[in-house]
Amino acid sequence: MSLVAPSRFRRIQHAMSKPSTKSATITGPKLTSTLNGLAVEARTRSVATLNQVLAELIDLHSQTKQAHWNVAGSAFYSQHKLFDDLAESVFEPIDDVAERIVQLGGTAGGTIRQAASTSSLPEFPTDTKGGLTYVTALAERYANLGNSVRKAIDSTANAGDADTADLLTGLSRTLDKALWFLEAHTRA
């Protein structure tokens, strides 16, 4: 004899067969299980968001190094030094972002090929190298990523992942400071 009345059993069956509206709104690769108490939906959103940021940080770091190596002109030394300082400032967050992805049960997509295929930043100009060409090109890219990261802060905070939002907030400050250093060169 069943311990559950037939009508109640049908209701339970119906509830179990209904797709979850929460998991339907945020999808992504299956995450590794963890004792971390964050909801799967929050972890899924953070992993996807952080992998996009990771790709763009790797791209931005390599583009800044490209500028550091190839810059020429009367302001060579100051720009050569500045670009190296900026590259260093975005290098450390790469590791923090990648490790946060794995802490949340995801897989960090951090190879050069993965970054190149995922990043939305435009390729660095290779036809000129003097004057403010590189400063302007880098300013656009640092602003581009800075604005994306600001949206990512809101997205991850709204999903309930305050720690990822905090990590991205620190990154946002780094990118804003770099943008200030670059834009200051273009002001009279």
Ligand SMILES: [Fe+2]
């Ligand atoms: Fe160098």
